[in-house]
Structures are given as structure tokens and as C-alpha cells.
Amino acid sequence: MQALKHILYFADGEFGPTRAFRRAVALAREHDARLTLMDVTIESGIGADLVKRFGLADDVQQSEQRLYALADLAEEWVRGQAPRLRVTIGTPFIEVIQAVLRDGHDLVLKPVRQRPGCRGLFASTDMHLLRKCPCPVWIDREPEDAATGAPAVTPDDPATHSCTRVLAAVDAAQPDSRALNRRILDTAAAVAARDGAMLDVVHAWQAPFDGALPGTRTEHDPRLADALGLIERQHAAALAEVTGDYRTQLRDGATHLVRGTPAEQVLAQARRLASDLIVLATLSRPREPGLFIGTTAEDLLQGAETSVLALKPAGFVSPVG
Helix, strand or coil, rough: CCCCCCEEECCCCCCCCCHHHHHHHHHHHHHHEEEEEEEEEECCCCCCHHHHHHHHCHHHHHHHHHHHHHHCCCCCHCCCCCCEEEEEEEEEEHHHHHHHHHHHEEEEEEECCCCCCCCCCCCCCHHHHHHHCCCCCEECCCCCCCCCCCCCCCCCCCCCCCCCEEEECCCCCCCCHHHHHHHHHHHHHHHHHHHHCCCEEEECCCCCCCCCCCCCCCHHHHHHHHHHHHHHHHHHHHHHHHHHHHHHHHHHEEEEEEEHHHHHHHHHHHHHHHCCCCEEEEEEEEEEECCCHHHHHHHHHHHHHCCCEEEEECCCCCCCC
16 A cells, blocks of 8 residues: 555544544554544535524534534544544535545545445445545445444554455456556555455456357357367466566465456455455546446445445546536
């Protein structure tokens, strides 16, 4: 992971010491980086007469309450340089991205805030940030024991925010993807080294004719079997080239070449390995007009059951101004 200078923790309405918060505090201390704690009050549109009549807290009062909650969190859990506190009113993902663009944050961390009725782990705000935020976004899921009432911990205890197995998802055969693949692997290797975690690398591939020839059994057709074998060897060679410089970081982990729909196979591999973080890129190259995330990344994020750290390619321009 590159040296961090300014980390943004977005509470998203959660004012306890979440795993994402503890990691933000630890990373800021280790990198001697500035830390900003942020929350957003969603603009209610409730008129002043209704606020007064029913004794409701208006947007400003809600923002003040959120600011006090962030201040209490910082006072109790942050040691050393005090973080900057910021609460705004508006649409959460827009406010966060505008803060990133304005203040030059180089990493956004936030806890998962799964809402009832949402498909998958990540809610709407999470997906907007993953699609459109120009800097890396780390959305962290609470470990199971914390979710069931583990004892209170301190940010100085690395076990409270460490990963045990990191999965780097690369597209080894994508043209012009070398630089982005290196970013993915550098980031995943740095997280694994910091946390003492195992590092795995996965590349999923599909044959051009997969699913295109109904009723054809590849293993019984020598020509298709030969073509399939050649394609698989090409992908294996591409994966070996991409990971060649990371053999020492892989330690007890491994490279995994899997065949099938990429998003499905990456998610299946994460489940098999019990990975608790997936590092991926949401696009393989700077976006085309109107495209903020690739199809594979979209499907992967919609089905993810674990924490993710999502990167953008160099040159990505956020649609949020």
C-alpha cells in the first residue's frame, strides 16, 4: 500500500469503535497521516413548522448531535494527533466524494451498513462510493465475534482490526492491465504483511465458446479440448507473469487459476479460502463515458459477503463534481 497522507473515516451513522474505525486510527498512526472523521446528515426536507409542532430535531440539530458523537468517539479512542471532525448535510456519497476531491484524501474507510431489503452485503451508499469515489475505498465488515457481543477492545490491539486471509483478484490477461495489477498486488501484499495474513491471488478465465455451443461436451471433442487447453495455458502463463515478483509475499498462500464466470468464481474462491478481504479494481482502465464500474466488478460487489478494498485505474475521473 502506498504511503498514506490523509485518511477519511466515514461513520455512516455508526458511532461505535467499528473495525473500520479501528483500522483507520491504526493506519493514520502508522503512516503519520492526517485523519478525518466524517458523517453526513441526510437532508430531511421537513418544514420548520412541522419541526416545531412535533418537537423534531432539524437538520442542523441532527448534525450537531452527530458532531458530538464523533467528538466522543475520537476522545475515547484516538491517541496522539487529534483527528479533524466534519459533519455535513446532503446526500452521503456525494458529500464524501466531494470531501475527497476537495481535501485530497487518499483512502476512504467505512463500516458496512447493511439495510433491510438490500440485495447483498453493500447498501446503496456503499455501491455509489465503490463506483464513483476516485481514491481507494475500503468497506469493512465486522468480524462475527464482534457482531455477537465480544468484549470491548482498544485500537492498539491489532487483533481487533486485522485480516487473516487476503484475496487479490486480478485480470492477468487484460491488455494494458500490468500497472493496475501491480497496484492490486502491492496493496494486497502490504495489507497481508501488516496483518500477518495469508495472501492469495485469483484469476478467473472463460473460453470464448463457453456456453455458446449447447449440447457440446468439450472433453469429447478433441478439437475443442485442444483449444481449451491452449487457452488455459495462456491464462496460466499470464498469471505466472503477473505474480512472478510476489512469490515471497505469497508465503503459505497461493495463486488460483479458475475457469468460469469471473465474478462467480472469485466469490466462490473467497468462500473456499475463508478470505476476509478482497482487493480488486472496479475498472481495468480509465472509464469510458457513462461507465463507472466494470460488469465483473459490479457483479462481484453485488454478491460479496466479506470486506472489500476497491481501487480505480490511473486517470479515473469521478462523475461527482
